[in-house]
Amino acid sequence: MSAKRVTSRDQAGDAILDLFKHDTTQDAPVDPTQRLRVGIIGTGWIAAAHLQSYLAMPDVDVVAGADLVPGKADAFFKAHGLEGVRTYLSHKDMLDNEELDAVSVCTYNTTHAECTIYALEKGVHVLLEKLMTVTLDEAVAVCRAEKRSGKVLSIGFQPRFDPNMRKIKEIVQSGLLGEVYYIQTGGGRRKGIPVPFGTSFIEKDTAGIGAVGDIGCYSLDMVLNAIGYPKPLTVTGVTSAYFGTNPGYYRHHPEYAEKFGVDDFAAAFIRLEGGITVDFRIAWAMHMDTSGDTLILGTKGGLRIPSTECWNGTVGGAMKLYFDAAGSPMEAEVPILESPPSLFDLKIRTFLDAVKTGGPAPVPSSEILYNQAIIDAICKSSKLGREVEVVIPEID
Ligand SMILES: NC(=O)c1ccc[n+]([C@@H]2O[C@H](COP(=O)([O-])OP(=O)(O)OC[C@H]3O[C@@H](n4cnc5c(N)ncnc54)[C@H](O)[C@@H]3O)[C@@H](O)[C@H]2O)c1
Numbered sequence: 001m002s003a004k005r006v007t008s009r010d011q012a013g014d015a016i017l018d019l020f021k022h023d024t025t026q027d028a029p030v031d032p033t034q035r036l037r038v039g040i041i042g043t044g045w046i047a048a049a050h051l052q053s054y055l056a057m058p059d060v061d062v063v064a065g066a067d068l069v070p071g072k073a074d075a076f077f078k079a080h081g082l083e084g085v086r087t088y089l090s091h092k093d094m095l096d097n098e099e100l101d102a103v104s105v106c107t108y109n110t111t112h113a114e115c116t117i118y119a120l121e122k123g124v125h126v127l128l129e130k131l132m133t134v135t136l137d138e139a140v141a142v143c144r145a146e147k148r149s150g151k152v153l154s155i156g157f158q159p160r161f162d163p164n165m166r167k168i169k170e171i172v173q174s175g176l177l178g179e180v181y182y183i184q185t186g187g188g189r190r191k192g193i194p195v196p197f198g199t200s201f202i203e204k205d206t207a208g209i210g211a212v213g214d215i216g217c218y219s220l221d222m223v224l225n226a227i228g229y230p231k232p233l234t235v236t237g238v239t240s241a242y243f244g245t246n247p248g249y250y251r252h253h254p255e256y257a258e259k260f261g262v263d264d265f266a267a268a269f270i271r272l273e274g275g276i277t278v279d280f281r282i283a284w285a286m287h288m289d290t291s292g293d294t295l296i297l298g299t300k301g302g303l304r305i306p307s308t309e310c311w312n313g314t315v316g317g318a319m320k321l322y323f324d325a326a327g328s329p330m331e332a333e334v335p336i337l338e339s340p341p342s343l344f345d346l347k348i349r350t351f352l353d354a355v356k357t358g359g360p361a362p363v364p365s366s367e368i369l370y371n372q373a374i375i376d377a378i379c380k381s382s383k384l385g386r387e388v389e390v391v392i393p394e395i396d
Pocket residue numbers: 041042043044045046047066067068069072089090091092106107108109111115129130131156157158197200214
């Protein structure tokens with residue numbers, strides 16, 4: 001990846017397209033003169049980041065938006081100084097009435113699948129926010145719709161574009177670690193149940209799933225992407241909700257405890273194809289400062305990634321490589337690389353380039369399907385109180 005910084009002057013023009021060429025998986029040339037008509041489904045918190053990135057792109061017209069809450073989409077576009085954007089009260093209304101090239105699906109988790117499938121069926125390319133879906137069944141339905149449509153579907157994992165996250169993959173793929181056989185990963189916040197803008201992350205009807213999906217998907221993606229997404233085989237998992245259900249947790253909104261219908265902690269032991277095991281834990285809240293460093297152990301070397309907030313694309317400090325040389329144990333530091341100012345711009349740009357060239361998607365659903373299968377299996381295992389086999393249906 002280019003370490004060049006994007007200046008605001010660059011962002012005003014075509015230079016932004018050149019900068020992102022290094023970050024796309026496209027081989028085909030991207031036509032900078034082709035304009036794309038984009039719609040946004042769900043105009044809540046994360047939609048603002050999508051809109052700002054689209055507005056920074058010289059080849060995009062944001063022409064429509066939809067939100068179930070009357071007046072919300074209008075207010076959203078007005079707040080961003082946009083006039084003339086047509087608004088609708090549901091994704092269906094918008095997709096039935098607009099000629100769009102692409103949409104961002106920025107709805108809460110429980111409507112990801114229906115919005116994405118409907119858009120793909122209408123022949124529209126989709127950038128779907130993480131987590132992909134709530135359940136594995138939904139993820140499979142989304143992948144099938146993608147396959148039938150032949151359109152681009154990319155999943156919104158912006159940390160993928162961080163140079164430090166990429167370095168992890170480069171190190172593993174270079175063979176320096178030999179054969180990877182064990183990974184410890186996860187993350188946690190001391191007090192970070194996401195309720196700054198209301199309760200859509202904690203109610204069962206809207207979120208469907210808690211920390212295990214919301215931030216667990218990032219921790220899993222960081223390591224599974226590095227090792228090439230081997231197929232998950234079995235999972236023993238537990239989830240709990242000791243903090244979110246406690247009225248004392250919320251300083252100003254004790255009533256949120258009654259609304260809390262998801263998990264705030266999960267731990268799991270995951271077996272992957274190729275004899276790799278993953279020891280995983282994740283927390284929205286816990287009485288601890290960290291749930292530990294990420295460790296990747298291989299037959300020739302090991303990599304320590306200091307406790308990360310990988311959902312922000314950040315690692316907690318310089319990574320360390322452990323290996324033997326000349327018969328002695330050695331260590332080497334992997335310095336932190338400067339991150340680009342907006343991982344979000346990269347997520348949007350690489351998606352748009354994939355739309356223009358017909359793919360592949362920068363963050364493909366075929367990989368995230370395995371991520372989702374693990375999350376689904378953790379929830380099932382926790383309910384059943386035993387290990388479960390991961391069965392992923394064919395995408396036909
Ligand atoms: N990539 C990131 O860094 C990041 C950060 C935050 C949230 N997210 C993801 O973004 C998604 C949305 O999160 P948020 O915080 O913006 O939620 P939010 O609750 O603020 O906004 C979601 C909006 O979607 C609307 N909506 C739901 N179903 C709809 C439908 N069928 N048609 C039209 N509108 C519909 C809701 O009315 C709501 O206004 C979540 O899945 C979350 O995991 C990603």
